[in-house]
Amino acid sequence: MDLATLRDTDPRTLPDCAEAYEQLAADFRRHAEDWQCAVLDRTTRSGWLGTAADSCRASLRQTEERVIAARTELLRISATLRSGADAVQLAHTELVAALAEAHDAGLSVSSGGEGGMNCPPALGPARTDAERHDPDVHARHADVTQRLRAALAAADATDLALAEQLAGFTRAATDGSGLTTRAFAPDPLAPVITAPDLLAGALPPPDAGPAAVAAWWRGLPPEEQQRLITTRPDLIGNRDGLPAAARDQANRLLLRRYLADYAAHSWLSDADQAKLAGFRAIQDRLDRSGGTPPVFLYGIGDQGQGRAILSFGDPDTATNVSTYVPGLGSELRQVGGKDGDRALSVWQAALRADPGRRTASMVWLGYDPPPGTDRLTLETLDVAKEDRARAGAESYDRFMAGLRASHQGPPAHLVALGHSYGSLAVALAGQRPGVGTGADDIVLIGSPGTGTDSAARLGVTADHVWVGAADNDPVTYLPDPLREARGDRNARWFGKDPASADFGAHRFEVADGPSGSFAAHSNYLDPIGGNSLPNIGQIVAGHPENVRSQPSR
Template sequence: MSEVATVANGLEQNWTGLAAIEAAAALGKQQNDLTAAHEEMLSVGVILHEAVAAFTAAQTELTAALEAARAANCTVEPDGTVTGPPMTEAEHHDIDAAEQRGILVEQIAARISQAVQAADEADTQFAARLNALAGNGHDGSGLNLATANSDLSRLVPGKSGPKAVNSWWNGLSAAEQQTFIHDQPGVYGNMNGIPAVARNEANRIYLGQLLNQFESMPQPLSAADQQKLDGFQAIQTTLDSWGKDNPPLFLLGIGSQGQGRGILAIGNPDRSTNVCAFVPGMTTTLTSIANGDLASAHRLFDSAELVAPSSTTSTIVWLGYDPPPGDPTDPHTLAVMGSWRGQAGGASYDQFLAGIRSTHGSTPLHLTALGHSYGSFTVGQAAQRPGGTGADDIILIGSPGTGAANASQLNVPAGHVWDGAAANDEVTQLPSKLNVGMDSVVGPVLGPAGTAALDNTVDPNQLWFGTDPASGQFGANRFSVANGAALPLLQAHSQYFDPGSSSLTNMAAIVTGDYAKVTLTQPR
């Protein structure tokens, strides 16, 4: 390239006339083309370097997960399914051993799934980036993607939070932002700190890619992959059928990690005065996110508009973690309903809310964290992280506990933790692990009377995950909710969002900061 410049300079000094002008123009174009090619080759080097690092990290994690499986005598099937070793007779009667075994198997399975998914996503993302370079060439736009990628690689991976990401994103040109959205939608659509409009655009593209990926897999799919595909299809159907009379719907997150990831927002959280991020609990899937859970968020949105018609609200349903499957009233489910899912989900939820703060516009923001069932434990875990979630209010409904001893540990101002617990909701009355452990040991020997006597030695305010949020000992504001249906089981657990219910009206008043309209009731 320097030789071309030298020739051009010599021509300008020693050659004049029309032919000289045409020659200079031709040499100038050649110089520009060579400069563009040089920049593109540098970009290829950056992409390949990042690809090697991503594949190496995924391979290392997969090897470590398989070693952990061998050490635990677990069997790993070709599709990634992990099966624990046969239980001994003694282990069948040891609920703690069963819990630990279940947690171990789930952790290993999650590690394997995440490693494989990381490799798949890296393959898709880096192939798209290389194809973009091959297909687009240099168009003279001055788009410096190599520099932008380099800046991001120094900024994001584990070093900077959503505020830094938002600052980086806002420093890009509109053309650069669009290139990132279309070349790597799965990355930027799920990155906290990028505005909702951009995330929505990227994730709708990425959802199409995920559908193509899963629909083209060899059939039949594994149960886990089929569940994800069903969920992706359900979300696409919801997006396609969302009526124009409804408030705008934003796809803020989508992915195939773990059991699947999906985040939907009704209303633009970057432009709304009130934002509520709702975390559902056990048995939640991508399909339920697109249907029942989104319907609950929609009813809360409508109720908030009735309570506070002069302000704007966005309600979000957030599936950014792997909720436990199964029936929470089944002792076998309880035996493996550990805390690691909520702890991991809490860390992700914390970063998501930080992203909402970082992208919000100039209007004031009132942010509410809402958790239902096991989702309330996840919210509680996020709130107990250093600095908390940044939420102004925390709402817990149908909660089996947060892992906290009292509301003051949830890092919101005093009086801003709220709990709703229906009288007939079994999940809000799950006994503590100590109770369950004693019942399983002494029940067959002493009978119901002996079990009841021992249960009385345990603090009645202790639930499966710590202090009962509805108890006076916990210190939350308990708002009134209907008793709920006594039968069938778990019916009352799913009625907190019922249209016109006192619980829905009370939650809407909290979400909009109109606390005077909240109807309180006595703690348990």
């Protein structure tokens, strides 16, 4: 598809066609109901018996199946046209917006299939030699060119996919296969209709980086952004790189859908009951929140054990952003409960440390922590291997890159905070080659190890790695039996003790906590848990000079 074709396309035509097919299907349904009442029901209840009666009823059942299949095919065509219409409208909107920006910048656009642009600009007032060589002008030229080509590529892909679908409907109508029996809903005259998701294919591909997603979003007019949020929150709410406000609006819509869908089931597995309880707890938290700080539902999903991200404060405008990852035994409902409380406590501690700086404190449950209690022991660690943390590390890195991409103004001071098994996920994220968390500081509390023996391998310099380890927290002493047998007293379950001098991180002061129990493991983010939370507040606020240190082990 060339530029002129897409530019001059009227996106309203496909929805009109889809509506026509829907009307035809509705008319066909009335015809089918009349036929069923006048012929099928009368014959079935007539009391007619014998070979001829059996043959007649078999023929009528075949006719009924063909009638249902025909109406189903009409609805499938309509659904496909609507899906294509959404994708074409998006590409058309992207193209028109890019053309308008090109015009405002004085750039002339050729009408060929490449969507190429001439430079120096031919539109608008004459440019000076200095402007012709201005790198900002060339950067804008490159950006608009890329957007034009992306819109054309998306439209072309949609056109090909839609043509293939319609050709398939034509073949089915020609050879009669469109009238064969398919899977029906309980009501045979109200079949479940599915269609290819052409709109999803028109968005940046799943492997597009958050920066590319952010640039694509910024190029959309506000009314198109709002249309996507409202009509397809599933494509917007969890896309890293999109603004917090857009994600929050989309995810609140998604949360209501999850609540309705899960509550509508007459029977739920234990896992689904846990998700429903989690969705309800998060909705309750949102209902109770208000004022300061504003709460954003940054992510929600029912994958695995459930996904949720809450932000206390706007991460797109905050000077300091903390991202807390909970550990073993964390459940979806706790995002609306104790883990949400912990993130809020971090926000409050950072505010006390520096009231003049905006802070956003987030809780990130974007992975499946090992199930069970939040107590790491030699027994529970049998199921707490690195696999879940490594899977979470990739998602966490992408999430952090999304925070960078959507942020407004100067870059934020970004702090990665991991507790217990969550500290392993954060540390493994920092160790991913060429990626890392993108954080400026990493805080590890109650950590059973990081998967490495050196703070310098976590994606930041060692002086930006902070460790809180209570002396009475048994989790921070869980040994690696093999390495301990070789004389390494600092060996822990997932590597060297992060609180040891050999690891090379800053150890900050925390309360020892009560001995002989796991209470010390849960005090780090508790407002009455000693100096731990105030120290974390100073780190998040960007005041490392105010952190009270504690000798390494």
